[in-house]
Amino acid sequence: MDHRGFLRRRADLATAGFEAAESPMLIINPVGEIAVASKGAGILLGMENRELMGMVLENLFVPPSSVADCGKDGHCSISVLRQLQVRNAGGDVIPVEVQCSPFMAHYEGEDTGGDPDRPNHCLMLLADIRERNHEDEMRAARLAKLSLLNQVSEALYGANLSLDQIIEAVLICMTAGQGLRFNRAFLLLVNETNDTLQGEVAIGPSNAEEALRIWQDLADQAGDLFEMMTSYDQSIKKTDVAVNEIVRNMIVPMDDLEHILIRVMADRHVLRVRGDMAMPGVDTMRSWLSCKEFAVAPLTTRAGSIGVIVADNAISGAEISDLDLEFLQMFANQSAGAIENSRLYHELEQRLLDLRRAHQKQKDDQETLIRMERLSVMGETSAIVAHELRNPLVAIGGFARTLMRNLQEDDPNRHFADIISSEVTRMETIIHDLLDFIRPKKRLRKEVVVDRIVAEAADRFQAELEGKGIRLEMDLKTEGKVLEIHPGEIQQVIQNYIVNAMQAQPGGGRIEVRSRLVDGGVRIEVRDDGPGFAKDVGEKLFSPFFSTKTTGSGLGLTICAQIIKSHGGITGAMNSPEGGAVFSFILPLPRSTPTA
Amino acid sequence: MSKVLIVDDEPHLRLLYETELRRAGFETMTACNAAQGLEFVETMKPDLVILDIRMAGMDGIEALQRILERDNTVPVVLNTAYSSYKDNYLTWAADAYVTKSSDVTELLDTVRDLVDARTAARN
Structure with a gap:
């Protein structure tokens, strides 16, 4: 081979x-x-x-x-x-x-x-290596999401974002490709004024074409949160009108405890509602969302739940995975913290602002006060000077007139005396204008609670009455009515009445001070257990110098009548059918301004 | 002849009022402070008192109260440089309130009216 x-x-x-x-x-x-x-x-x-x-x-x-x-x-x-x-x-x-x-x-x-x-x-x-790649991808995706969450968390807590910006960031992360990849996200917050859970804002496309375009747009964007927010502004804002209309309709009363959203808040745990699940509120949610499957995550803070995030894949129809849920829960927790933080921060900021304003106002007031005080001192000084000048002027001018009268008609000095007296008159006129016309006529009247003034006046006699064996009873029922009066003067009247009642029963007895609302006014009475007064005396009681008492000027009741009259009221006296005298006065209520 | 007591701590004013009242036909007596005035009200029984308010020591308002406590039939004319006392209800007990002026006509008229009214009431 x-x-x-x-x-x-x-x-x-x-x-x-x-x-x-x-x-x-x-x-x-x-x-x-x-x-x-x-x-x-x-x-x-x-x-x-x-x-x-x-x-x-x-x-x-x-x-x-x-x-x-x-x-x-x-x-x-x-x-x-x-x-x-x-x-x-x-x-x-x-x-x-x-x-x-x-x-x-x-x-x-x-x-x-x-x-x-x-x-x-x-x-x-x-x-x-298809299988291996899938696992890697999963791992990478998880890592990317965790990193994003971390980034979001840093951004949400670190940067001084407004509440609106935070909510926007939250919703972007819910839907962004680098984020949780839900198709749509809806944020609902608890409205404490009307005790409802109320839809605030939402994000997401309204149909598949829109979705495709947005996702394409965003696909090239880097994963940085702020870049995402910027690109969101450009590509999504115009298109999320539809979802925001949906979210505005979402209102659930907080006392609807069975409702799925309220329950998620109470349970403090994320919930995935699958297409075949039936729970209270789910049907309403489906009709709102036009989507059978969705996820709900509570926004939970230490103080309690402040709202929920609802997310779905209505456009792609993709199933919500366990991983999605896991991230949704994590993300919702962070978001809630950030929202709560921002609210507290801004509340604090508002308080600080209020405090600053108050401080500024106080400063301004103080300056005004100082200015006014200075003016007032000047005014007072000139008033004192003017007054002091009055007496010598009276003497000068008075004697000039006397002199003039004593001189013969043809005496040339008569003319000079006339000059002195007319010049003095001129000076007196200046002083008169300065003191008497410019001086505010307004009395020291202020708005006071009638019953309080009455009680205060009567209380001053408590010790004295006890010493004399007289029981003071107060029965004040004008329901906190407020009148604009001179409190000191009105109290003077009441005290005058009480002194009279006290003197009418030297051996001890009882004085009752009553106040009542009557037609168009407030009626104050002081009743005693004394002998009452003789019938013929009644009418003269309030006229000057009349007194049935052996001592005293008899002026007390006259002054009382004058004070009450100056308040537009009337005084009265009568013998009670049960014995004893009743002195009273009525103060008119201000005429209510007619409502248009 | 009706007796008028002038209570004022300004000697020149006392002299002026005396002069003018005498000329008008009144008998006059003067007190240079409130305490003396009170004393004369008791001892001399005047038919009318002209009372200044601002005086050293006891002021005219207090004097008014005390005069009326002793004899609440004697007319009192408050005669003062201050119109502001008109707002003080304590002065309302006086029969008249005249602001001081170099023209004494108003004072004289007031005195005359009050004295006449009292005489008429007595008769």
């Missing part, structure tokens, strides 16, 4: 075993064609291994150039493990791991030439 014949036999034997091998293997001849293919290679490439023989290797790979120099004259660059792609008979591109080594063989019909002892073929080992 010659050398070549030996080689051929050996090759034949090897070929038989090779062809039966399960692993994908190819032997490439010096011109780059497949000399032999293993059974496994046939399976990988989707044809009989015999069909592969004679095929140009480059035609199987994508791109063909990746194996350009493989097998040529026994040379091969793929001496280390490399990941390439082949196209199978069905046209699918399959990722493979490839490694070659030189191989010595001689097959029938081959004109190899050259040195027969030198390896002239190439042995290529292939491995289908």
Whole structure:
């Protein structure tokens, strides 16, 4: 057997075993064609291994150039493990791991030439790495999402974003390709003023074409959150009108405890509603969303749940996976924290602003006060000076007139005295204008609670009355009515009445102070257990100098009447049917301004 | 002849009022402070008192209260440089309130009216 014949036999034997091998293997001849293919290679490439023989290797790979120099004259660059792609008979591109080594063989019909002892073929080992790639992809996706969550979290907590910006960021991450990849996301927050869970804002395309365009747009964007937000602004904002209309309709009363959204908030756990699930509120949700399957995640803070995120894949119809849910839960937790943080932060900011304003106002007030005080001091000073001038002027002018009257009609000094008196009159007029006209006429009236003023006035006598064995009873029922009065004057009246009542029962007894709302006014009464007054006295009681008492000026009640009159009210006195006297007054209520 | 008591701590004003009242036909007496005025109200039984408000020591308002406590029939005219006391209800017990002026006509008219009214009431 010659050398070549030996080689051929050996090759034949090897070929038989090779062809039966399960692993994908190819032997490439010096011109780059497949000399032999293993059974496994046939399976990988989707044809009989015999069909592969004679095929140009480059035609199987994508791109063909990746194996350009493989097998040529026994040379091969793929001496280390490399990941390439082949196209199978069905046209699918399959990722493979490839490694070659030189191989010595001689097959029938081959004109190899050259040195027969030198390896002239190439042995290529292939491995289908589709499965492995999928796992890697999963791992990578998970990693990317975690990294994004981390980034979002940093951004949400770190940057001083407004609440709107945070919510926007949350929703973008819910739907972005680099994020949670939901088709649409809806945010609902608890509205404490009307105790409902209320749709706030949503993100997502309204139909498949829109979705395709947006996703295409966003696909090229880098994963940075802020870039995502920017690109969101450009490509999505115009299109999420439809979802925002949907979200505005979402309102669930907080006391609807069975409702799926409220329950998720109470359970504090994410929930996936599959197409065949039936729960309270689910049908409403489906009609809102026009989608059978969706996920709900609670926005939970330490203080409680502040809302929910609802997400679905209404456009793609993709199933919501366990991984999606896991991330949704994680993401919702972070979002809730960020939203709560932002709210607290802005609340704090608002308080600070209020405080600053209050401080500024206080400062302004203080300055105004100082200015006014200065003016007031000036005013007071000039008033004092003016007053002090009045007395000497009266003397000067008065005597000038006296003098004038004492002088004869034709006395030339009479004219001079007249000049003095008229100049003094001029000065008096200036002072009069200054003091009497400019002076505000307004009394020191202010709005006070009538019953409080009455109680205060009566209380002052408590000790004295006790000492005299008189019981003071107060029965004040004007329901907190407020009147604009001079509190000191009104209290003077009440005290006057009480003193009278006290004097009417020197041996002790009882004084009752009553207040009541009457038609158009407030009526205050002071009743005693004394002897009452004689009938003929009644009318004169309030006239000046009338007094049934042996001492005293008799002015008390006159002054009372004047005070009440100056308040637009009336005084009264009568003997009670049960004995004792009743002194009273009525203060009018301000005329209510008619409503248009 | 009706007796008018002038209570004022300004000597020149006392002299002016005395002069003018006498000319108008009144008998006059003067007190240079409120305490003296009170004393004269009791001892001299004037028919009318002209009372200044701002005086050193006891002021006219307090004097008014005390005069009325002793004799609440004697008319009192408050005569002051300050119109602001008009708002003080304690002055409302006086029969008249006249702001001081170099033209004493108003004061004289007031005194005359009050004295006439009192005389009429007595008869």
